[in-house]
Each structure stands twice: as C-alpha cells, then as structure tokens.
Amino acid sequence: MEQAKSVLLKCEALSVGYTSSSLEKPIVKEANLQLKPGMFTTLVGINGSGKSTLLRSLAGLQKPFSGSVILNDIPLNKLSPDARSKCISVVLTGQQISKNLSVLELVALGRQPYTNWLGKLSAHDKTHIDQAIASTQLEALQHTPCYALSDGQFQRALIARALAQDTPIIMLDEPTTHLDLHHKASIFTLLSEIAHKHHKTVLCTTHDIELVLSLCDEMIVIQNEKAQQNTPQQLIADGVFNQLFPSNSIGFDQNSRRFFIK
Numbered sequence: 001m002e003q004a005k006s007v008l009l010k011c012e013a014l015s016v017g018y019t020s021s022s023l024e025k026p027i028v029k030e031a032n033l034q035l036k037p038g039m040f041t042t043l044v045g046i047n048g049s050g051k052s053t054l055l056r057s058l059a060g061l062q063k064p065f066s067g068s069v070i071l072n073d074i075p076l077n078k079l080s081p082d083a084r085s086k087c088i089s090v091v092l093t094g095q096q097i098s099k100n101l102s103v104l105e106l107v108a109l110g111r112q113p114y115t116n117w118l119g120k121l122s123a124h125d126k127t128h129i130d131q132a133i134a135s136t137q138l139e140a141l142q143h144t145p146c147y148a149l150s151d152g153q154f155q156r157a158l159i160a161r162a163l164a165q166d167t168p169i170i171m172l173d174e175p176t177t178h179l180d181l182h183h184k185a186s187i188f189t190l191l192s193e194i195a196h197k198h199h200k201t202v203l204c205t206t207h208d209i210e211l212v213l214s215l216c217d218e219m220i221v222i223q224n225e226k227a228q229q230n231t232p233q234q235l236i237a238d239g240v241f242n243q244l245f246p247s248n249s250i251g252f253d254q255n256s257r258r259f260f261i262k
C-alpha cells in the first residue's frame with residue numbers, strides 16, 4: 001500500500017510504436033511500469049529496441065497506440081503541454097538548441113514554463129537558475145557560449161536547464177553518448193544525486209549498462225517488445241542480461257557484473 005502511494009508516474013498496458021501505410025507497427029507492447037520520487041531508473045535495450053520511443057511516450061511527447069500514462073492519478077493526455085512542462089522536463093538527443101547561447105542563457109530557458117510572454121525572469125526564477133548551475137558545477141562556465149563547451153560540459157548544461165525547470169520528473173535520452181568513461185560516470189553520478197538528494201524522479205535511456213548497474217535504483221529492460229522493470233540485482237539474478245543480445249554473441253558474468261564476447 002505504502003509503495004503504491006509513492007508512485008508518481010505509471011503506465012498501464014502501454015503499447016507504443018509507429019504507423020506505416022495505415023498499419024500499426026508496435027515497438028513495445030503492454031508495458032506496466034512505475035516511476036517513484038527519489039529514484040534513478042535507467043531504460044536499457046539493444047539498438048532499435050524502443051528506448052527512445054518508450055521514453056517519449058512516457059513523457060507525453062508521443063501518442064501511444066493503446067494503454068495509458070498516468071501522472072499523480074491524472075492521465076497525462078488530459079494535461080495541457082504547459083501543465084506537463086511543469087511536471088516533466090525532457091533532455092533529448094539532437095534537440096535544436098542555438099549553441100550561441102551562453103550556459104546561463106541556456107539554463108534560463110528552463111524557466112520558460114513559469115515566465116510571462118516577455119520572458120522576464122523574477123528573483124525566484126534567478127534563484128532556481130543559480131541553484132541549477134551550482135548543482136551541475138557550471139559556475140565557472142556560466143558566461144561561456146555553448147559552442148565552446150565540450151560534449152560533457154554541454155550535457156551538464158542541458159541537465160542544469162532541466163533542473164532549472166524545477167519539475168518532479170526529469171527524463172533524459174542517452175545523455176552520455178560521445179562521452180569518455182570518466183565523463184559518463186560523472187553524468188550518471190550527477191543523475192543519481194539529483195534523484196537521491198533532490199528527491200526527483202529520474203529516467204534515463206542508456207547503452208552503458210555495466211556502468212549504471214551500480215548507480216541506478218531500478219532498470220527497465222526492453223527485450224522482444226516487452227518492457228520489464230526491477231532492481232539491477234534482481235535482473236542480474238534472473239539472468240536477464242545474459243539473454244539481452246541476440247545470437248548468443250555476448251554473455252554476462254554475474255560475479256563481475258560484466259559483459260563478455262562468447
């Protein structure tokens with residue numbers, strides 16, 4: 001009962017995919033998932049398994065074929081885009097963002113759902129922006145134009161923008177693509193801190209399964225059009241990662257928690 005109370009976003013019998021020549025092509029079928037405050041959840045699966053499609057659907061950016069996404073007992077599709085943007089911030093790969101903006105200007109965009117049509121920032125908005133910049137350790141770079149940032153610094157700035165949006169839920173699509181191991185680890189550690197210290201609900205798609213095994217609280221694994229959710233420990237014990245890759249090419253060693261080539 002207590003557990004049911006703390007669910008912030010859930011989906012029930014959610015089927016998502018694309019329509020081609022009037023034919024529905026499902027990518028993920030009948031998913032039942034729950035996201036809770038203070039938890040860092042990762043969404044994994046092989047290339048093309050449907051991670052981005054499912055994330056966009058859970059964020060309300062893509063209409064599902066069937067089933068529902070429910071935020072705090074309210075169906076997500078009943079919320080206006082404005083109301084939704086006060087609940088869920090989304091960091092997508094390949095978003096059109098002017099890199100001429102400074103870090104500060106980019107992070108300030110996170111306050112758009114709260115500002116008037118002139119976009120004038122209040123003292124309250126500025127406090128949120130400063131806090132977001134501090135949490136992502138971008139103070140020294142705040143006046144730097146985004147084109148002069150490294151990929152890792154730019155990802156931090158995008159996360160800061162999401163933090164400035166001050167939503168209970170943050171969703172990110174592959175935020176560590178193109179980053180080296182050190183910077184991947186630093187982004188995942190930051191996301192875990194955001195969930196645990198700021199009590200946010202964080203959902204992030206990734207291919208860095210080994211790295212997030214020790215950092216995330218729960219994982220959603222997409223395999224053969226099904227999405228299952230559990231703790232990393234339980235998924236490992238259930239042998240899920242051993243069967244993740246096709247044609248028996250890649251195995252998973254439960255003791256070292258590492259993948260190996262067969």
Ligand SMILES: Nc1ncnc2c1ncn2[C@@H]1O[C@H](COP(=O)(O)OP(=O)(O)OP(=O)(O)O)[C@@H](O)[C@H]1O
Nearest residue numbers: 018019027045046047048049050051052053054205
């Ligand atoms: N706009 C679209 N129209 C039609 N099919 C699409 C569209 N976007 C994605 N797909 C298809 O849906 C499937 C899932 O794609 P998706 O990008 O969600 O997978 P993914 O797990 O995020 O992949 P990756 O790990 O490669 O980023 C793929 O077969 C893809 O070709």
